[in-house]
Amino acid sequence: MNRSSGFRNKLIYLMVMIAMLIPLYLLGQPAGGSSGDGGGQLTQMRTKYNIAESELGDINPASETMKLASLGLRGVAATLLWSKANEYKVNHEWDRLKATLNNIALLQPHYEKVWEFQAHNLSYNVSAEFDDYRQRYSMVREGIEYLTRGVEQNRKASRLVWYTGWFYGQKIGMSDEKRQFRKLFSDDKPQHEELRESNIAVDSPDARGPDGKPDNWLVGRQWLLYGYNLVDSGVKIRNQTPINYYQTGPKWRIKHAEAIESEGVLDDRAKSAWQQAADDWQSFGQRSVPTTSPFTIKLGSILELDQQRQALTKQLMDLAGETYRAEEKLLRDGLNDQEREALAIPPEERTQEQGMLAMQLEVRLKPMWSRVARKAPEKVRLRAIQLAGELADVEARYQKTDSYRGQVNYEYWQTLCTAEQEDRTVEARRLLFDAEKANADADIDQAIQKYEQAFAMWAEIIDDFPVLLQDELSDDLMRSINRYKVAIDREDFDDDFPLHPFIEVMLSEKKTSEEYRRLRQLQKEGKLERRVTPTENPVDPTSSEPGDKPDGQEKAADDPRPTDGTGGEPSAGDKPAPEGDVEATTSERTPTLPQG
């Protein structure tokens, strides 16, 4: 190689380097700041998917340094820290656990699951390890703060926002020590200050309880509202069903009302809390909720859908009633002997098999409107096909709405809100509360009198809202009745005891509104048989603290799953909770045992 060829090579290398730099420049060029200059391909993609650091959340210099210091081995470092954190947890070194979690978060600030998992770990698992409820509360708070930091670092993580709202409500408001937690929270000024910093309106009347201090349920609701605004502004709901996402906020208002009543606020403030809860639930019914189908639904519009459905059916009947009946006859003619027999027998005499068959046949024997429309007279056929299409669409929406309503138990909550905001319900609750208090104070005569007044009132309320049989209230009532029995020292009741049908329903298998109405009717006719009911859990009248909820309610309320079958979001089951924590996550460390 001579000198000139060496020089030539160098030139070629230089050219190649420049050539390679051009695509790099085009790819990586930062945005110019002026409109139309979105920067290079990478910058544009970053903007498009909102994954630029500044888009995701606050830029934390500590986090950036830590990422740099790990020399690209961020994942490895985080994994090591994770296992270290677990070790600290096993060895109960909470301070170091927190420090390690802090470092993990610095390394992987945009890994949403980390925030979620470890916040849960602190608030639910670690907190349960402490014996002093104040220490437990501070650990719950640590978890919540951790989650809040996660929200700051991930501004568009709708799920994290929702989860924060969930923690404020569920963890503080439904634990065994909810009474103490709620009190600690309402007095926790530093925490309120931090909430203010996170732009949560703790000072607004909407976030304050009857004592004028921030209420955990309402603050949780504020977080959820923040999440709803976020979603309304175009952020997607991820890893969660929209219906569940949206129901929690209104539900927290209901829980708030329940909580203050159980704490003895039984006056206009409770009524107003229920009214607001009803309003919230109403607005929830008016919200467009995306579904698994391509359309959205509104839970509150089921009546309209039903009317539309009927109107369309009527129009179709008018257009092609003949064809419909002909089709029906055709289907009926196609039945075999066995099927005919099943239909001919009156429903109550059918065997189980026949009953099943009859049910299937009822569906089968209904002609499909799409089919009928195609067979309709030519004059009306086009119109009929069009109407049948519309009907099918309305039907699908109706079915979806109905099924979603079932998922969140929409009607139950609606009725509950209506029933609870009545004066007499608040009064009935107050009477029951006073009765329990008198009973606990061993003022038996007063207790009996209040019990009897309360029971009469409750009977009326249940007459009007038998759906309340599903409520925690019914367990409460049963317990009160048992205490009452101890107080009057009797095993049975008079025929006209107002809650007699209620007791019968509660002791039977069929806890339905229909059954209740039937028994109530029988009682009015004097036909309801008296049954001597065993006194369940005879309760020592002195065991209940004044103002304390009867034991069973505590237990029922402690179940972290909503009672409406929404899948118990988020249950411990959906967390890969570390070994040995399962128990601590699903219930508290000190499981409630039925006492008495």
Place this chain on the structure above:
Amino acid sequence: MTLQPDDFWSFSEWLLRPESFLESALLQGVVLLAFATLVGLLVAYLVSAVRYGPSEGFYAVARGVRDLFRDDLPGTSPRRIFALARLAYKEAIRRKVLVVVALFLVGLLFAGWYLDPRSSDPARLYISFVLTSTNYLILLLALFISAFSLPADIKNRTIYTIVTKPVRATEIVLGRMLGFVGVGTLMLVPMGLASYFFVVRGLRHTHEVVDIKDLGDGRFSGKLSYDQFHEHTFTLEATGDTDGSVLEGVTDYVRGHRHIVRKVGDRYVIGEPTGALRARVPSYGELSFTDRSGNLDVKGIDIGAEKGRGDYGSAGIARLVGVSREARRMEFGYVEGGTLGSAIYAFKDVTPQRYPDADGIPMEMALRAFRTIKGDIVSGLSGSITMRNPDNPKIESTPINFVVQEYDVSEERLPRQIEGTDGDQIRTLDLFQDLVTPDGRLDVILRCIDRQQYLGATSSSVYLRPAESSFAWNLFKSYFSIWLQMVMVIAFGVMFSTFLSGPVAMVATFVCVLLGFTAERIYDIRYYLDKGEAMGGGPIESLVRLVRQDSMTTDLDVDAIAAKLIKGVDSVLVYTLDVIATSLPNLPKMLSTAEYAASGFDIFGSLLARHAVATAGYVFAAFLIGYFFLKTREIAA
């Protein structure tokens, strides 16, 4: 801080283990030395045999050994060692190693970013941070300076300027070690001072009085402002020696400290935080339990909490040869409430001279609580302390009740005079005359009062506190422990550098340190291998599982022959690693002295003595090996 059984050993117990000599450190040292000598001689002979032939090789080795004992060891002169050490020292300083101190200071500057300001025990966090960061930095530095120096000299042939002078190989090796130790020490001093000021300053803060209430009886109660993520409450009382214009009181303990509050006229003076930086000198007792019927029990009730693993290492050679296989980690044992179950601490040396305080003997407790029912949420679990005469169990004090404060050290006092029973008689008992035996023994019995609830205790949970040492002195002791580790690493580095090139020597030393740090993990793996329990297996099996994303506890899902092969190779690897790890210094144990300082406990003298002796042993071994290798090189040169 939960101590493990071997933390309680005195120096002689550690050295000799009177009950089970197989576990003794002395035996481990002797075996190690014998093994090293044997391997050394064998290797030396093989090398010489290749070089000079079988018989001449033997003589060469024998000459080497003879030289050591006849000439080099007796002829070693401290003056020449010192001169060589100065050389090494100067050389290291010229290589600008002091930059490490600057690095440390920069680290301290930014430490606040990574230290959780909301920690419930900031002192602990700060102290462990400064100690561990110093430790790692110094070990890293020791690694670099020690491994590169000799090979560079040999490569540049500057070594000839030394070896041509009348110096011995012993002096070269020792000189290097000493010189580098000097450099390290020079750096540890400013780092130690900086650490001390960092911790003290970092914890210093003050509050303002935000709320004050007149209690009517001349006392005031109040609240301090929310600063540094916490607040305090306090009560003020008139001090006896003034006319009532000066009130004084202390705040409650929050985050491990409290303040003294004084009211002079209308002005409030809030003192520095106290109690955060401590060095308690504990006196531990022997723990035993009784079960619910009052029968003696060794471990107490296991409540089924997830257990940590480890502490196999304390069994020494006994573990290596398979005589002792179990993990020796001490776990909390629990006492059932409302039964005859109890935890009994048998204390020794309880004398009025050790505990002169007229208020009684200070006793501290770090207990745990476990509930099986929700019970009374508002009140903590309650327990009781009873003192009993070990020789005459009929003399017993009335119980002193307490409420468990979990994850916190609560202070109690065992009063000098207390009501109690003496047989059938109830009378006032004197602690030292009635309850303590003449030879200074006292039983303290803990019970849980609440039925169906449990109280947890371990040997280190309850202790008497005869004295308090100073934090600065304790920090110094931690630094001494770091210094010992540094000496050890330097010795290894110099040893390797006598026969390996710089980078290789560094890697070899690094591997030794790493193996020392991961020793417990290796023991763990061997434990499961011995037990035949699937827990991830050895290195190759783990790799297979990682790639296949298999769980640790399933059967290895490969065909039988492959599995056999993998497991076979793995056991060879694990057993070899185990031998190496057992022969290396147990660095985590030495690092754990930081834990004492951080938790506010005086570092036991016996612990430091153990570390010092172990260090001396390893340095001696490294020196011998280094000497022989250098000698061979000299001969070669």
